[in-house]
Amino acid sequence: MTHAKKLMMRMKIKNELARQCLGEIIGTFVLLLFGCSGAAQVKTGRDMKGQFLSANLSFAVGVMSAMYLCMGVSGAHLNPAVSLSFCVLGDLPWKKLLPYSLSQVLGAYLASAVVFVMYYDAIMNYGGGVLTVFGPNETASIFATYPTEGVSLQTNIFDQVVGTATLLLCILPLNDKRNRPAPEALLPPIVATVVLGIAMSMSSNCGGAINPARDLGPRLFTLTAGWGVEVFTCFDYFFWVPLVAPLVGAVLGSFFYQVFIQWHLPELEPENNETKQTWYQRYHNKLVVHKLVKLVVSLLS
Template identity: 90%
Template structure:
């Protein structure tokens, strides 16, 4: 039996929350290449970290798919009749990667992913913006998980709501190597590139929108005299320690 709409999205959100708690101290909880790209664009993450972060995110999604496949191997084979397909009444590829609903055009799906990812960035950027009203660090994972759940529940009917290139590409590569074949890339008019490219576009647009319409209009951050003195002393020390 395949997971239902609500259970799948709840599991996805809890997975995001758990992964954030696990990786906050290592990478700042960078789980999504689109989010990492937006942080680079905004100057919050060095560009040199984008590629290794993205590759790690894809690899993590690939390995997670392998765990799911072997854990539910018997159930998958029973449900599919031993034939791993991307389309049809007993398809199982959508357990791993995202695929569009019947009748959806590539343009609609692309727009869907752009809007979904832009919404994600608009919701999470204020959480870490000291000039706005940032959330306590310990509460960031459940808040982001709630945002992801809201987007998944309201914007995943068209094409699965990936909003994360790694979340789609890693599982898609796994299904390609595990027996589903090239159909994971060619089906639905070569849909595979949509959840790979559209979230990147949406993340940049969402970041620009937040920057232009929100961040530029926030009050300047007030620095008390003690903090300013400590900062000046630190700068003085750094100058003479070079």
């Protein structure tokens, strides 16, 4: 055994949660690295180096790449709303929700920093040397999401709830053995296609975050990098919408999938020798309604 091998053995993270958090950090980092740099290229290139569709596609490639990267480590949630759903479903212990979510926010923050350095010159040229949240030269929307003028708060909340519910409703069947699942090794491109669909159809009102970490991490970065507190205060403190609404939407979407589809699927024959654990396979034997009832009961008592 060489020194390097020994070094590796010693540095291998023993703690499972630490490993998983590291996986979520790297995964969300890659997701936002593609997503924000795609948005930066389209915006600072003034539509000459890709258009809106390119930015949507960049995010989708980010989802695919991030999932292949960390599915084996952490399950590739990449999104606190997804992690919350899995907690409600009993697939992720509640105590892991905060570490997972913070890791995702941290990964998104770090990716924003890299994109900022990579596009520093372009952002400065585009904004005329000023980092601003408003006006035709605003560059804050490269990182976090902001609402379109003329769209009300309720609409934006509804938009984020529906978008995230759609996400969960569409990805839960992909690995449900009682339904007609997608090939497991091709889950990343198929989930990425669903995310692409949501970006193309539900990002018009307020940017289609459907992911609190994807929004908060970059917003915190822009706060620290020079855009100022306006990134939080603007549009009447809009920032809380992509933080809260996706959480509600994700649980709602899981609930819909269970009540309207999964309950009524034929039972599977019991299989004994399942060796490989898929990222949300265990979930499908559980009932979100059951968990919700228990959650409500425990909250009430």
